[in-house]
Structure formats: C-alpha cells, structure tokens
Amino acid sequence: MSENTFNLNGRKQKIEIEPDTPLLWVIRDTLGYTGTKYGCGMGLCGACTVLLEGKAVRSCITPISTVEGKKVVTIEGLSKSGDHPLQKAWLEEQVAQCGYCQPGQIMAAAALLKTNPKPTDEEIKSAMSGNLCRCGTYLRITKAIRRVVEEGGV
C-alpha cells in the first residue's frame, strides 16, 4: 500500500492503494466513477480509455503509480454538461447502440483531435482502431468525428 495523489477531472485525489492497481479499478471501484468501462483487461479493446495529461491511455493496463501527480480526465470530466463537441456530435449522428464502448470511443476521439485537429478519414480510422465495438457503430463513429472536424474542432 502506498499513498497516491493525482488529479481526476479537475479534483485532487489522495488515496492509499497498492501501486500496481490499474487506474481503471481506482477510477471505478475506489473513486466510484463508473463511466470508464472494463472490456478486456489487456489494453486490447479500448473501453477503458481515459486521458492522461491529454493523451489517450488504456487505464486497465496503467498502474496507478505511473499517474502520480498527473491529470486524468474520464468521460465524466470531458465537459460540465455533456456539451463537448464530440458528445453533441455523438448524439446528432446517433452513434451508440448498446453504448458500453462509447465512453472509451469518445475519449480516444478527444485525444486524437487534440493532437490532430484535421485528420483524414484514414487517420481517424487508424487512431480509433484500438477501440472495439461489437454492436458495429463504426461508420457513425467516423461520421461523428468528421462532423466535429468540419464544424470547427474541439
């Protein structure tokens, strides 16, 4: 057990936890934010994607010790009232079916647009290829991201 301090969605968190505990379970179980999902535990599906210092990481394979002193943003922290351009585009394009993978998809998209504000379709699909969707909403994910790009970005 060791003490860990990091910033989650703009708030400082101070917890005592085993340092190798994946960030995913700290977010979900220790701190109670269930928007970030478990899908595989091996960084293969992207459902657990959060922003760490603005970059997309798979929280299921990110030990809590590595986020010491850093800023983490989950789907709950992407916007104050669900009005991030990606969230609005996701609703306009009616992307979600079951919706379970979508927080991870949106966070991965947010990270992409931070580093590449005008991606081509190929770049979108490449950046998003680590986020799986069993319901098959892929066409609408691409469309929603493209919509945000065309409407002025994030």
Added chain:
Amino acid sequence: MKSYCSTESMNRRDFIKISFAAGMGMVIAVALPGCGEKPSPGTTIKGDAVERFTPNVFISVGDNEEIAITVHRQELGQGVRTALTQIIADELCAKWENIRVVQAPADDAYGDQLTGGSQSIQNNYVFLRNAGAVGREVLISAAAESWGVEKTTCYAESGMVFHKDSSKKETFGKLVALAAKQDVPFSATVDNKDPSDLKFIGMSMKRVDGPDIVTGKAIYGLDVRVPGMLFATVARSPVVGGKQASYKGEGALGVKGVSQIVPISNGVAVVADSTWAAIQGRNALEVTWEGGSADLSSDLLEKDLLEKASRGAQASAEDLTSFYTVSYLSHVPMEPMNCLADVKSDSFEVWAPTQNPQGALDKASAAANVKGAKKLNVPLVGGAFGRRLELSLGGASPISVDYVREATEISKAVGAPVHVVWTREDDIHNDMFHPLSVTRVRAKLSDIKTLKSSRSQVGGPVPTGNFRAVNMIPEAFAHEIFVDEFAAAVGIDPVELRKSFLPDRALAVVNLAAEKAGWGTPMEAGKGRGIAYHATWGVTHVAQVAEVSVQNGQVTVQRVVCAVDCGVVVNPDIVKAQMEGGIAFGLSCLLKKPITISGGQVQQSNFNDYPILRIDEMPAVEVYIVESDESPTGIGEMSNPVTAPAVINAIYAATGKRLRSMPIRTSELS
C-alpha cells in the same frame, strides 16, 4: 382493430402491486384493460407530492406533466427502450420532452419480458398502441366531463386535450385527478390513430439513453453499486464439464482486499472489497479440478460431422452437392457477464443485465431459497446477441454458464450484496457458443426448386446457445452460397436465378439491392460482387450485395448495399443502425477466428486470439428500407446472416475461388 389478449402472458389478477423506480411514487393498484374483465377505475395515490393517473402498467401521468412510460423489454443496443416508448407515446398523444422511460423489473404483470428473437416490436406493436390509446381516451373523457361537452368534440395532442368547437384546452397534468375517477375502457373499444396522424411512429426519434451514454451516466450491469457490496470472481473448470476436487485458499486470502473463499456449485468464489482484489485473489487461488470432457476436440468433432454429412452423398452429373461448415463462435459482448445479488434472510434483490428477467428471477429464487419479497432489476445491457437469454441448457447442463445463480449463491453464503464479475477470459471460456455445424445442400441441376438442405450440428457437452439469428446463420450461409454455386454451374446470373423461385417481398429486396449496387456493371480485376438474401424467422426480408477486393489472399470488403423490408417501420434510423451493426457482426463471424476446443478446453481467451472487426475494416454501407404497411417485423437478427454468404459470393466473383466455411480459411485463397 383487435385488442390484445393473451391468456398465457397477461395476468388475470384484479390488482397487481407494482413499485416504480424511486422518485415516482408508489402505485398501489393498477387496472389492466381488456381480457374479458369488467373495467375498473385507475387509481392514484399521493407520493412525493405528485399525483398520478395510471391507466395500465405502462403509463403513469403525473400532475407535474411528467409522463412515465414503462418499457418491458430490455435495451441491448437494439433501440427497444426508444421504439416501444414511441409506440405508446404516439397513441397517448404525449409530449415527447415530458417523457421519462422506466425499465420494468421482472414481473408477470407486464406479460412476457423475454427480449430475443427480434420480437419486441412484432409482438407488442398492436398491444402497446392499444395501451396508449386507452390512456388517451380516459384523459379526453376527463376533459370532456370537466367542460360539460361531448367526448367526440375533443381531441388530444402533444400532452394536452383540446375542444374542437371552442378555445378550451387543458394539459394532461391538470386532468390527472379527474382522469383517475374515470372508467378505463376495454382496449377493444378504443380506436387507434390514423396512420396520417402518427407523430412518433415512423420517425427517427433519438435514442432516449443517448445523453446518459455520452456522459458516462448510463448504468450497465457492471456499474450497479449498492451500500456494503462486495466483488467476486469465480474459478471455474478449464475443462468443459469439470468440477473442483479441492482448493487451497491461503494464497488468495493473502491478497489485500480478499475476505473470503466460498465454494459454490460450479467452482470456487473469491470474495473481495474490489474487483481488482477479487481478480488478483483468484490468480493466487489453487484449485484441483477433476472430471469433464478432456478428450473434446473441435477438430475431431468437425471431421466427424463432415464424415456423417458425406455419407450417401454420391457425386452425380445431374446433381450439385456442397458442404458448408460453420465453426463454434463466441458472442463477446463488450460488457462481460456479471450479476449483483443481495440475498437477505427473508428477501432478495438482484441486478442482472439479462435478456430474460423472468427466467433470471426464477434462477435466483431457486438459488436464494428464501421466502419473502424478491426483485430482479435490469440495468442497461452492454450487448447481448443472444448470450443473455438463457442460463442453462436444460437437463444435465454445465452450470458454469449461469452468472445469476453464481451471484445469488455467493451472496447467500456471505450475507452481503455480491457482484460476480466475469473477466473477458471467463466470458469466452464459459460462453454458450454458436454451435459447430456442417450443412449439406443438394439440388438437381435441372431445377433449383429441388434444393434440399440438411444440417448436422454438435450438441453437448460443449455449451451452445442462441447466437444472433441462431440457426439462420448456417441456413443462410449454406443456402445462399449454394444458389450462387448453382447459378455458376448452369450459367445463369445469380440475381436472374432468384427471380425463378423467390416470392414477391423477397424478390423486391433482391432487386432493390442489386439495382442500388449497380449489379452487372463491370468491376476491376481482383474485385467482385456477391449477393445474398434471407428472411430471418421467415419474417423480415433482407438482401445484401457485397463488393470485395482480394489482393495477395487478403480480403477487403469495400462496400455492402443492404435492402430491408420489415413492414411498418417504427424508427427508420434504428433499422438502419441495426443493418449496419449486423453487417459488422456478420463480417466478424466470417473473416476472423473460430472458437476451437482441444483437450476439452476452449483455446481462445481474449481479443488477441478471438478478434472482432475493427473500425478500419468496416466497409461503406448503404441501407435502403422498403416502404410498407405490412405488420411490423423485427430487425435485430435480420442483417448478420446475409452478410457472410454475400461476401463469399463476392470472393468467388473476384477470384473464381469458392470458399465454404465460416470463418474463411485464408489458406484457401492463396
């Protein structure tokens, strides 16, 4: 117009106690319309300072203008919480913005809650329109009475009742008290709206759960939290049908957060204060297993099936005979199986992401074995595809598929709420797979209508179950590839050939898909088009044309054109989404990996060895929906069986190579 009255699914009790979600107030007595009983008045009580008018179990109008609509089928991503709400709300003449959707807990008062077979709209369309119409008529009666005018001079629209002959109008909320005093008519005596007056049915109303999904507020099974809850993983036999012989718990108990080791019917549970501790604890648990079918091999089973299917199949110049294989396939919904159970000494409550709440409640009841109140809640479901329909195979079934019983047994043993979490590995190893099968199809080359098909599939001991379209997958696969083979053998275009045996609605979607795809126009070398048609459960007609490019033995599906006829369309965009999603699902089944079993053990564990389609592999898709006023039929399972044969046929057009297995064996292409 008929009233819906199913004696097996509607309860004939006079009063049913139902409690609604928190914040809604308690409904003590509810009258059910129709079913040959005298109509009785709807009743309201004051709860949370909101008075309500509740004409039936699906509708509750509050004096604060909020309309609670209860949906009695589960949201798996197929849009049912939105579509069923549209149906009820349209006849009710509700204001869409004032609607709050309530998920029904398991309760026979709602009739059949089993969500599968693509039947939710098909089975409930008329019934729920009537339920909405009854509510509307009572509100109109209340307004008419308060104005001293004839009912026939009043109408409802967007949450209000209007008087045609004057400027009188009133909101539903203000009519609640008076409505509660009215007789609730038989649904058979109430008219449905004219098709031209429909406001929600036929419109692409936005998914009611969308805002919660994109903000992370949506609660799935894995997200339910109750005070004092614990988390558990279960060590289960790696060999199909095996049982624990003994275990050593010291290692597991040494993991911080682990509190107990609990042996249950099908394995050994590790109970902890967090999911991660439960997972780590199980890694440190030592279990010895015994028994089970350690000689099971999917390779041998397949060889056996092929050998049996080939018996008596003599080659003949007059016949065409072909064999098609479909491997074991795994559902892999993004949310793995899980269940939260809270068993007390005299009651229990369960939260299960299930397609079958009533069946799951029975399972929990049997495992809890306590008298008193019992409740089963269904949160949002992170994908189901048939996996969450059943919890056993009947008879001497392997019980490692039953996550509801696991949670209930553990909770009962530890005396606290317990959430059983299945890892992805657990979810794949203990799936109820799509069965391994070989289908033999034969026809006389002189007449396609002599086509005969017979399928052999493997039953136990490998657990198999319903997998999105079930037997329609191998049926469509075999039939539609065979038709293409037949066409090639006799030198007829595959679309032309289908004109000789497909009936009207079927042929219409084939022609539509072919036309929109530019069937018959030339394609570059290495590219090809294939067509397939199927009507899952014989009800909804779907045809797809796939365009593929095959380079160096690699298949790229570039475009799929889909035509669908599902009768009356409740929500066009949801139909389109289900066609798109089904195509992705069908492509995963065809182009990725099979589930294999060796030494009685499932060989695959996670998305590294059981991958699914990725975003950069998704083709362009066009969906064309046929306008129809036939009775509405389902869409959830109607797209995926068509995609695989369409792609196989496109591969043949591109390469001259005929593949006949799902998934394809890429060695056959090089």
